[in-house]
Amino acid sequence: MCAAIMATKFPEAPKVGMVSLGCPKNLVDSERILTKLRSDGYQMSADYAGADVVLVNTCGFLDSAKEESLEAIGEAIAENGRVIVTGCMGDEADLIRAKFPQVLAVTGAHQYEQVVNAVHDASPPIPNAFVDLVPEGGLKLTPRHYSYLKISEGCNHRCSFCIIPSIRGDLVSRRIDAVLREAEKLVAAGTRELLVISQDTSAYGVDTRHEPRMWKGREVRAHMTDMARELGQLRTLDGRAPWVRLHYVYPYPHVDQVIPLMADGLLTPYLDIPFQHAAPSVLKAMKRPANEAKVLDRIHKWRAICPDITIRSTFVVGFPGETEADFQYLLDWLDEAQLDRVGAFRFEPVEGAAANDLPGAVPEAVKEDRYQRIMEKTAAISAAKLQAKVGRTLPVILDEVGEPDDEDGSIGATARSQADAPEIDGNVFLRDVGEGRQAGDMIDVLIEDADEHDLYGVPL
Numbered sequence: 369m370c371a372a373i374m375a376t377k378f379p380e381a382p383k384v385g386m387v388s389l390g391c392p393k394n395l396v397d398s399e400r401i402l403t404k405l406r407s408d409g410y411q412m413s414a415d416y417a418g419a420d421v422v423l424v425n426t427c428g429f430l431d432s433a434k435e436e437s438l439e440a441i442g443e444a445i446a447e448n449g450r451v452i453v454t455g456c457m458g459d460e461a462d463l464i465r466a467k468f469p470q471v472l473a474v475t476g477a478h479q480y481e482q483v484v485n486a487v488h489d490a491s492p493p494i495p496n497a498f499v500d501l502v503p504e505g506g507l508k509l510t511p512r513h514y515s516y517l518k519i520s521e522g523c524n525h526r527c528s529f530c531i532i533p534s535i536r537g538d539l540v541s542r543r544i545d546a547v548l549r550e551a552e553k554l555v556a557a558g559t560r561e562l563l564v565i566s567q568d569t570s571a572y573g574v575d576t577r578h579e580p581r582m583w584k585g586r587e588v589r590a591h592m593t594d595m596a597r598e599l600g601q602l603r604t605l606d607g608r609a610p611w612v613r614l615h616y617v618y619p620y621p622h623v624d625q626v627i628p629l630m631a632d633g634l635l636t637p638y639l640d641i642p643f644q645h646a647a648p649s650v651l652k653a654m655k656r657p658a659n660e661a662k663v664l665d666r667i668h669k670w671r672a673i674c675p676d677i678t679i680r681s682t683f684v685v686g687f688p689g690e691t692e693a694d695f696q697y698l699l700d701w702l703d704e705a706q707l708d709r710v711g712a713f714r715f716e717p718v719e720g721a722a723a724n725d726l727p728g729a730v731p732e733a734v735k736e737d738r739y740q741r742i743m744e745k746t747a748a749i750s751a752a753k754l755q756a757k758v759g760r761t762l763p764v765i766l767d768e769v770g771e772p773d774d775e776d777g778s779i780g781a782t783a784r785s786q787a788d789a790p791e792i793d794g795n796v797f798l799r800d801v802g803e804g805r806q807a808g809d810m811i812d813v814l815i816e817d818a819d820e821h822d823l824y825g826v827p828l
Contacts, residue, residue, distance in 0.1 A: 382491040383411045385419030385448065387440050390427025392565050392615070394455060395510070396518040397478055398425045401454070404484050409493040416447035420491040421472070423483065428456035428535060430716045438467060445470055450490060454483040456535045477536050478521055513765065513808030514561035514790055515554045519547050519595065523567035524574070525618075527644075528655045528723040529684065529715065532567060541573050544590040545581040548598050555602050560808055561611040561636075561765060562599065563789065570618040592617075593625045600634025608810060609633065611765065613789055615640040619663055624670070631674040636786050639670075643681045646701035647694035650687055653726060664704055678787035680709030685742055686735030687715045689728035695738050699745055708753055709793050710746035714739050747820045754794075754818035761828060762786075764796050766809045781805065783813070785823065794821040801827050 384405055388398035401423065402412060413419035422444045426437035437457050441464065444451045451471050453464055458476030465471060473486035510516065522537040523530075551562055566572060573579065573590030580587040588594050592614075599612045613636045617623060623639070630637040643663070645651050670677055685695065702710070714735040717724040730738075764783035767790065772779050783796040798813060805811070817824040 381409050381411045381494055382420040383413040383418055384487060384491075385413040385416060385422040385444075386425065387422065387444060388425045389437055389440060390425070390429065390433060390456065392516045392563065393518060393521075393567070394425055394427060394477075396516050396565070397455070397480075398423075399516075400480055401425070401483055404480060405487060408484070408488070410487070410491075416444065419448055419450075421450045421452060421487055422448045423487070424451060424453050424455075426453060426455035426457035428460065429530075429532065430713075430718055432716060434460075438464075441468055441471065452483065452486045452490060454479065456532075459535055510790075511767065511807055512558045513767075514563060515559040516563045516565050517547065517551055517554070518542075518565050519569065519572050520566040524571060525568065526655055526722075528653065528726070529687065529718070529721055531718055531720045534720055536567065539568065539571055539575045541575050541590055543579075543581055544573070544588050544595060544598075545583050547595060548583055548588070551599055551602060555604055555610050558605070558808065559610065560604055560608070560810060561613065561790075562602075563613045563615060564595075564599070565615045567616060568618055569614055569616050570620045570623055591622075593622055596626045596629055596635055600629055600632075611636040611786060613638050613640075615789070617641050619643075619666065624666065627670045627673045627677065630677060637674050637677040638680070638786060638789070639677065640680050640789070644684050645687065645690075645694075645698055647690070647697040650690050650694050650698075653689050654684075654687065654723070664701070667705055676786070678708040679705075680711075680789070680793065681707055682711045682713070683742065684715050685712055685738040686730040688723055688726035688730065690715075690730055690738075695741075699742065702742075702745055702749065706749055706753070707746070708750065708787060710742075710750070711792070712739060712742045712746070750794075751818070751820040754820070754823055757815050757823060758818055760815050761812050762796070762815060762823075762825075763810060764798075764813050764825075766798075766801075766805060766807050766811070767795075768807060769801060769805050772803075779803065779805070783811075794823065796823040796825055798824075799826050 386398055386402060388395055424441050424444050427433040434457060441453055445468055452473045453471055454475045456477050458474055461474040464474050472490045475482040520539055520541040522539045523533050524539045570592055572592045576590050578589045578591045580589045588598055602610055604610055617639050619641055629635045644654060644656055762785050764785050766781050766783045768782040770780045779801050781798040781801045783798055785796050788794050812828050813825040814828055815823050815825045
């Protein structure tokens with residue numbers, strides 16, 4: 369008679385919830401934190417009710433972002449009660465604790481070990497040697513088909529409106545072989561679009577004097593141009609070149625060297641450059657490079673080399689001391705630059721920023737008026753540029769595929785062209801994509817229509 373075999377019942381792992389706010393760099397931090405917790409045996413919870421502890425990764429760049437972070441902390445406490453705060457607002461622990469004394473712990477930006485230890489203290493892990501807890505490449509908070517690739521932390525600039533260096537410190541670059549190894553693994557795991565991010569992508573490797581490392585049998589420098597060239601050699605499982613998109617690029621002279629790589633199809637023809645303004649007096653007050661005329665000349669040369677290049681940027685309106693003449697200078701500069709994608713925000717005094725002490729505060733009503741005018745200007749430029757694409761065939765990547773329509777069974781999809789970074793730019797809305805398509809597919813489409821920000825088309 370056989371003895372009864374008792375099935376081993378493993379104890380249930382503690383669950384962690386995550387609220388991630390702010391920029392893509394914060395999102396990468398959240399992914400790293402969750403990957404480490406997953407390797408320690410924790411499960412992830414999709415809601416407050418199922419979590420043993422909730423992490424709130426905060427943003428502290430602007431006062432409005434801080435308010436959003438405080439609201440998120442309050443919501444997490446109300447819905448769950450066991451909350452750990454990390455991220456950029458970690459430097460304001462006294463403020464957070466004064467408003468929310470129930471918070472279990474507060475840690476700063478990219479303090480991975482401290483936040484993981486805080487989770488261990490709040491809800492100790494349960495060791496289980498029989499379960500493989502971490503998928504290859506770690507955990508992702510983005511869809512499978514695109515991934516953020518963080519190449520450095522911190523910034524050496526001291527822009528008068530920014531407190532990022534005081535939060536995240538000076539530039540610290542990752543080893544080039546580590547960056548390329550991570551990119552290779554991401555592409556092998558299904559990533560079809562890499563979004564390169566940092567506080568200053570152009571300065572990558574400056575802190576290490578562009579230290580070279582061996583990669584694939586040859587030396588490669590920790591330098592933006594070398595990195596871009598190597599990323600251009602990657603191939604997806606079906607032999608395609610993944611889209612490689614450069615974000616937070618300061619227009620240093622060596623940026624000119626990556627434009628031919630875009631023309632040759634090794635890099636996505638897209639540059640995200642935070643110009644912030646164009647008027648020389650405002651740029652000087654911001655402590656930004658004041659070479660707007662030379663930048664215009666370079667933009668024209670970039671377009672001559674790579675006609676399909678997309679240039680996106682952000683601008684601040686209502687900066688202290690900005691006159692109507694300065695603002696008009698910016699509008700005229702935008703007419704000349706014809707940037708493809710533009711975001712703008714009204715200046716906000718942020719605690720700790722040097723700009724707060726500058727004379728010439730701009731009234732809120734004037735800020736709002738200038739904000740509306742710059743958005744009207746850039747929307748008109750965008751609409752004209754997108755209208756010029758009607759009738760063209762463009763490659764797109766599918767982000768979401770809908771269900772068949774009840775009436776005729778047609779299937780729609782939301783996609784992006786090479787001119788569109790996820791979450792911040794426009795979309796390409798498709799009709800009649802057919803069955804069998806899924807997120808991450810790269811297809812060619814005919815553009816049929818356009819508006820101020822988006823394109824509309826049909827697969828070929």
